[in-house]
Amino acid sequence: MVNIAVFASGNGGNFQRIVEAQNSGEGRGYRVKLLIVDKKDAFAIERAKALGIPHYFVNPKEFNTKMEYEEKIIEILKKEEVGYIALAGYMRIISPVLLEAYINKIINIHPAYLPEFPGKDGIGDAFKAGATKTGVTIHYVDSGVDTGEIIYQERVDIKPSWDLEDLKKAIHEVEHRIYPMILTKLFKKGE
Template sequence: MVKVAVFASGNGGNFQSIVENTKNSNLKNYSVELLLVDKEDAYAKKRAEKLGILCYTVIPKNFSNKKEYEEKIIEILEENEIELIVLAGYMRIISSTLLKAYENKIINIHPAYLPNFPGKDGIGDAFRSGVKETGVTIHYVDEGVDSGKIIYQEKLAIKDGWNLEKLEEEIHKVEHRIYPDILNKLSGKIKK
């Protein structure tokens, strides 16, 4: 079983979906060992508490630079024997410090069908552009913004009459359905 750390910055809906799917299904290739958040008020912390998952809050401004911040994260990950990092609404660019320590072991979910609409507002950008479809992408993390090798993608048609909130709701449904399954398949391929 692959030991996973989930990183989040806000709500934690994907984090909760990933954890609950290991308890309520045949997804047995991974175990969520901890949640790491970068904001004191992240709602994901409350979800971790309810789910009985260890939570670390590591605030970037408490460090003199990004390298020190990521070295602290690596220390936590190593103490907990983490093998795979799963970004779930973690709103920070990962730098070379963490990327080198976990090369090809960091994945992200992005709420758009990449390469379209990378960045922090994939859903809003897609909605405002007027496209007829968007989707969800799961990819490896590299030093770019949503530019890593794609693991899995699923399209979503944007129906007439949908507002931004409805599109967000539908994107999150897709995310919560596919992320645990793809994570499980990927974890089954990781060599110990």
């Protein structure tokens, strides 16, 4: 069983889905030990409370450098015996400090079919570009922005009648289905 920490900055929908899959037995081989957020008003905190998952708000503004900020996070992860990190809407670039502490053990879900539409607004960028298809990518995190080794991708066709909210809904449905599935495939062998 692999202990994972989920990092989020906002809503926490993927975080909740990962925990619910774990609790139902659909998600296997991993256990969500904690949630880390970088925004005190992240709704993910409310989800963590409702799910009984410990959460930590680590405020980047309380640290002089990104290195100090990530060293504090590493301290928490080590104390909680976390083996892997799952990013789920965490809107910060991971620095070498955390990357080196968790080499090939940080996984991200990105709301686009990489290498198309990397960056912080994959859904909006695809919509603005008038793309007819986009997707969701799960990948390992490296020192680039959404450039790490791809673990799994799934396409989403954009219907001509859709507005941006329709596209967001379709992307989130795929994310919520595939993130627990891929975590299970990665970690099930460790059960």
